[in-house]
Amino acid sequence: MKKKVYKKKGTRSKSTVGFVLILAIIAFTSFVMINGLQVGIYEILPVKDNVNYGLDLTGGVYVVLEAKEAKGDPVTDEKINRAIAIIQERIDGLGVSEPIIARQGENRIRVSIPDMQDQKEALDVIGKTAQLEFVGPDGEVVLTGERVKESNAVYQTDETGARSAVVTLKFNEAGTEAFAEATAKYINQVIEIKLDGEVISAPQVQTKITGGEAVITGMANIEEAGNLATLIQAGALPVELEPVEVRTIGPTLGQDSLEKSIIGGAIGISLVFAFMLFYYRVPGFIADLALIVYVLLNFLVYSLIGVTITLPGVAGIILSIGMAVDANVIIFERIKEELRIGKSLGAAIDSGFKEAFSSIFDGNVTVVIAGLVLFALGSGTVKGFAVTLLIGTAISMFTALTVTRHLLKMFVNMQIVKNTKFYGA
């Protein structure tokens, strides 16, 4: 009566084929995810090139700006959203890759710019109110940045042949008119060009200008001129923003941290694999396979939904592999018990999975509760960690309950290892 169920004709060869096939799929997928693959014009990138890395790994500048409430001028949603759009335009002017600009809470804006090292330059570009004013000698504001249609940084050669960087301005219709009026009024006098109240250029009016163009000189170099042109083009921020959190991470530090974490993680995971193999033998071997599937699925999801991997995120991934073992351990311990009370191998495996389900499910729900709270209330890196935790929990349940189960049954059906001692009895 022992193992009656598994003596069905054909099951053995069918299981062997299935098992070998799955092994091949796992091996192939692992290979593709590590090395990438190119078939004709289609190319699959290695997974390490396909995920986003956080600032703590790539290096860059991270800034949180807080909108300051002015008297009688409250901070509104509309203003914050407009400020975000302006900051976006300004950063685009810098030509950096993939900046993230997002609202945080009521009155804050979070900006992260990868590959940027100069904190001061970053703040100059994103935090400046950039209210441009043309002020006459009598203190009258004749024109503001709102009337500027276009602004560019160019090189200009003066009469002596010296080349210098300048910012050119083109006004809109109303601006052209106002500028012509002002230059007529203040001929042979100075019109100051002020940025946020600070004089950046003070040219003397030679003649009435009707063409609607002006030039700001006195730039140290073309970069400075470029930044100013971008600021003016994007327009003034509707609120004053104050940096409340500024972090700069150099590129070497992040790279070094990532390499070390990968080595540490690899050693840790190998130890876990070895432990499972030696302690649980056949089921342990199957669990190791399921864990590989777990890791592959995790990275697949990361690259599909574009999870940003940060250092705590890496720790979270390693941790989740350790935890993914848990469901397997619960099941195998249960199988052992069932074998001990005299059940056949097949029956023990079946009831092992069946009886273990409720505790795996309830246990994982509590982890999900903690993860959701983290996601809802945490910010930045904490949120990123919560996402990896939630994805990991969902996938680990799937791999333990289906992948481990099917592989284990197939392996048993192959009848290579029949002695229940190797299954924990």
Place this chain on the structure above:
Amino acid sequence: MKKKFNIIGKRKFFFIFSTILMIICIGSLLINGLNYGIDFKGGTIIQIEMHQTFKTDEIREITDTFDESADITYAGEEQTQLMINTQESLNEEQIESLFSKFQEKYDLKGKDLLSSEKVSATIGDEFKTQSILASVIAVLLILVYITFRFEFLFGFSAVLALAHDLIAVLGAYSIFGVEVNSPFIAAMLTILGFSVNDTIVIFDRIRENRRKYKKSQLFELTNDSVNQTMGRSINTTLCVLLAIISLYLMGVQSIQDFILPLIIGFISGSYSTIFIASSFWYVAQEKRQAAKA
């Protein structure tokens, strides 16, 4: 037959041990408090690669012109990195001029400014409030869930074991004065999720075994359930510790900030699951049965 441990029978010993542990932890928290880092307190941290060992006196000559109370510490594998930690936030100009003084004196390149962080104090306060709020909400939700799936007494016992683990981690941080930053909060909430996960496996077994035991066999029921699930609890914790301790030993600061509380929390979690949670449930359940009878 497997060896059976009389865990519930020796519960007094573990209760006393844990009570003393909790008193020490809470005592230290009340007396020493926690050593809050930049994320909570605000301030500036600047990390510079010096390419050589250095004396803090030389460093002070420069930093004193900015903030005399700045902390100077060593970092990096060969202790060639410098960390400057100020309580008052320096602004961008100050950070730039501070680094340029180092550049001049030690002939450094721009990329040797490994990182600089500046956080204002108000952000830190908000972060603290939010973290506490998050923990409280998570605990309540978990309590509700267990009450719904099991019964209130199980939920209460699990939360008690959970509090034990969180206090143990906080206490260890307070006693050894380890700096608390934002990864610590993520770690605490992770412990919060997994500590209950651990406990639930035993409670699930008690729930299942209840059918097989008589009411009068409460002691056997509880003790057998603990014994049946103990192997799993130890092995899972062992696997998790193998994975994260390897990562810890690689010495990446921000990962260590996250992993150290986890290591303490998982050890405490495994202990409280086996020795505290079900013992407490047993005592309370026995009282309840006696009251009903």
